[in-house]
Amino acid sequence: xxxxDLLILGGGPAGLAAGIYGARxxxxxxxxxxxxxxxxxxxxxxxxxxPGFKSTTGPDLMKTMASHAKEFGAEIIKGQITxxxxxxxxxxxxxxxxDQYQARAVILAPGSQPRLLxxxxxKKLRGSGVSYCATCDAEFYEDLTVVVVGNGDAAIxxxxxxxxxxxxxxxxxxxxxGIVDCNKASAEKAFNNPKIEFVWNSVLAEIKGRENxxxxxxxxxxxxxxxxxxxxxxxxxVGMVPETxxxxxxxxxxxRGYIPTNEMMETNVDGVCAxxxxxxxxxxxxxxxxxxxxxxAVTVERYLxxxxxxxxxVLNADKPVLLAFWSxxxxxxxxxxxxxxxxxxxxxxxxxxxxxxxxxKKRIARRYNVxxxxxxxxxxxxxxxRDITGVFEAVWGDEL
Amino acid sequence: xxxxxxxxxxFEEIVYDNCENCLVVFxxxxxxxxxxxxxxxxxxxxxxxxxxxxxxxxxxxxxDLYNRFSLxxxxxxxxxxxxxxxxxxxxxxxxxxxxEKIEELL
Numbered sequence: 108x109x110x111x112d113l114l115i116l117g118g119g120p121a122g123l124a125a126g127i128y129g130a131r132x133x134x135x136x137x138x139x140x141x142x143x144x145x146x147x148x149x150x151x152x153x154x155x156x157x158p159g160f161k162s163t164t165g166p167d168l169m170k171t172m173a174s175h176a177k178e179f180g181a182e183i184i185k186g187q188i189t190x191x192x193x194x195x196x197x198x199x200x201x202x203x204x205x206d207q208y209q210a211r212a213v214i215l216a217p218g219s220q221p222r223l224l225x226x227x228x229x230k231k232l233r234g235s236g237v238s239y240c241a242t243c244d245a246e247f248y249e250d251l252t253v254v255v256v257g258n259g260d261a262a263i264x265x266x267x268x269x270x271x272x273x274x275x276x277x278x279x280x281x282x283x284x285g286i287v288d289c290n291k292a293s294a295e296k297a298f299n300n301p302k303i304e305f306v307w308n309s310v311l312a313e314i315k316g317r318e319n320x321x322x323x324x325x326x327x328x329x330x331x332x333x334x335x336x337x338x339x340x341x342x343x344x345v346g347m348v349p350e351t352x353x354x355x356x357x358x359x360x361x362x363r364g365y366i367p368t369n370e371m372m373e374t375n376v377d378g379v380c381a382x383x384x385x386x387x388x389x390x391x392x393x394x395x396x397x398x399x400x401x402x403x404a405v406t407v408e409r410y411l412x413x414x415x416x417x418x419x420x421v422l423n424a425d426k427p428v429l430l431a432f433w434s435x436x437x438x439x440x441x442x443x444x445x446x447x448x449x450x451x452x453x454x455x456x457x458x459x460x461x462x463x464x465x466x467x468k469k470r471i472a473r474r475y476n477v478x479x480x481x482x483x484x485x486x487x488x489x490x491x492x493r494d495i496t497g498v499f500e501a502v503w504g505d506e507l
Numbered sequence: 508x509x510x511x512x513x514x515x516x517x518f519e520e521i522v523y524d525n526c527e528n529c530l531v532v533f534x535x536x537x538x539x540x541x542x543x544x545x546x547x548x549x550x551x552x553x554x555x556x557x558x559x560x561x562x563x564x565x566x567x568x569x570x571d572l573y574n575r576f577s578l579x580x581x582x583x584x585x586x587x588x589x590x591x592x593x594x595x596x597x598x599x600x601x602x603x604x605x606x607e608k609i610e611e612l613l
Contacts, residue, residue: 143542150539166537185546203602204550234597236579243538244580246566247573319579340579 110209111135113407114200115181115400116188117216119146120169120393121383124400125214125407126176126183132408137208138176139200141187145169146218147347147384148393150242152268157393168393184208188217193357193376196414211414212407215354215366215374215381216400219347219391224256228314229343236320237341241265244340248273251339254323256311258282262344263289263297269342270302277304277336279311279325314341349385361387372403377470378414380406410470417471420461422489427458429495432472432482434465440481447483450503458485508552510545510563515571521560526590528612529560534582535567540599541582547602548584555609586612 113129115122118140129136143149143166151165160168173183186202193213200208221239223229229237238244245268253273255266258280266276278297280287284307287294297303306325312333313324320341325334349364359375361367366381368374374381382399384391421428431447433440444462451460463471465480475484475491485493495503510532513521521527532548534541545563552561566573566581576585576592584596586608596608 141543143539145539147539149542150537187543233599234580234583237598238580240538240540243535243540247579319577 108207108209109135110197110211111137112210112411113137113212113214113404114139114198114208114210115214115216116191116200117146117218117383117385118144118173118183119216119218119383119396120148120172121218121396121400121403122146122214122216123169123172123176124397125216125382125404126181126400127172127179128401128404129214129407130176130179130181132404134404134408134411136180137182137184137210139184139186139188139202139208141185143169144173144183147220148396150240151393152242154393165393172397188353191353191357193379196378198378211411212378212380214372214400214403214407215351215358215379215385216383216396216403217350217354217385219349219384221343222346222348224311224343224345226311226313228316228320232314232316232320232341235318236316236339237314237343239343241268241342244342245269245272248340250274252277252337253340253342254279254311254336254338255342255344257344257346258287258289259344259346260289260293262342263287263293265342265344266303267293267296267300270300273340274302275304276300276302277306277338279306279309281308281310281328283307311341311343347384347391351385370402371406372399373406378407378410413468413470420459421486424459424461427492428486429458429460430463430471430475430484430486431460432463432465432477432480434480436466437480443481443483446500447503450500454504508549508556508561510549510552510561513562513564513572514569518562518564518569518572521562522587523590527560528558528588529562529586530609530612531562531564531585531587532582533564533566533573533576533578533585535565538581544582544584544600547600548605551602551605551609555613558613559609584608588612 112134113136115125115138118138122138126138148165149169154163189203190201192199198210198213249272252275253269255278266278269276308329309325309327312326315322322335322337351364365387367387368381372380380403382403383396431444433444465472482496484491586593
């Protein structure tokens, strides 16, 4: 089995952008996706704020991104990931079909999926009147009554869209009258739509129906009153949850399941980055997902170069290595390293001096538990044989 | 195994006239759940192709067909036996669920 340089888990905008950057940097790159390329963006009918595209659709933009990535040489492989092994130099990913892929670095871009309400009837009637995708299903409600739960951008925009087909759309809002979380433009559109009716201070308590949805039970939070409302469809837009269950115990996740990263998109595992909606972040949009993907791919590119460099110069060196840590911010460390270099030459180059800029190569410092500069370690085949950080300069020569 | 596409006429022939025991997937191109479920059905079809017919209906092209079964979304997997509708699976169907229902039909 050939080992990829970069495996990207998830083919949404984050994964596809990472694929474009990774493949363009000549990394042997593959993107694993279980369904349609484009992820959740694939369900967006109308996109008007992706820079450079005044008006496009989710599927169109995503297909363009996918072919862009393929043109640079990224492979797109269909498969649902069930298992990952992220520790160590080579990462392994297994799919449901039993296929196995290996790579030197991984970008996690699994995205998110709609959050369920977990109320009676929801699971049983999913696909039979309960839907999370108006693009997919709105058309089935020609001249029928539909309930929309939620009041964010997705909920309100989709409610307006569903009125193209349904005779009546009832929007259940948890807030006081007149308050919705969505953008102002969409809120105004919805308030002025004669087919839309708002029910305030309320949540959905139950969905009823035998084969298909027949009614819903709405609970008023102020009065505690339960009201049964006849409806044929329920569209639920109450936020998203990250699809990170398969990463449990493999990479750090926050209490809600999102993956924390630094600004280089690095997770707590070496050689593993994260990008897109599944990451802890402020704004979850196609443009920020793509941006994450680009950053993550560049981080991976540098990580792989560093690893290669480290292997060649330190692990596979033909003589002992003196690893000298310095930092541009620490002038004393610059001097110490310069004097070390001189000592190495004077003692007949019996060791190979490798200078490590701590401000850039943090991973090497971490590997050897070095926390400050200056520091100097004598290594044989990559293993520390002597820490000479605290040793007097006068005896450096003897040490070497 | 790719699923054979049906239209109103071929649907009538295969399901009702020939009474073929079969599974018909109703889906559409723009649905992401369909994009996950359809390949899974195609794979499962490989295993059961000798015992059961596997077909596909694009709801965008065949509106009459989905109206006839008063479907409320895609994907929908409808099972037919001896020219009669038996039951369906809807939404994000898992492989295990599908195999269970196929075994039940057989």
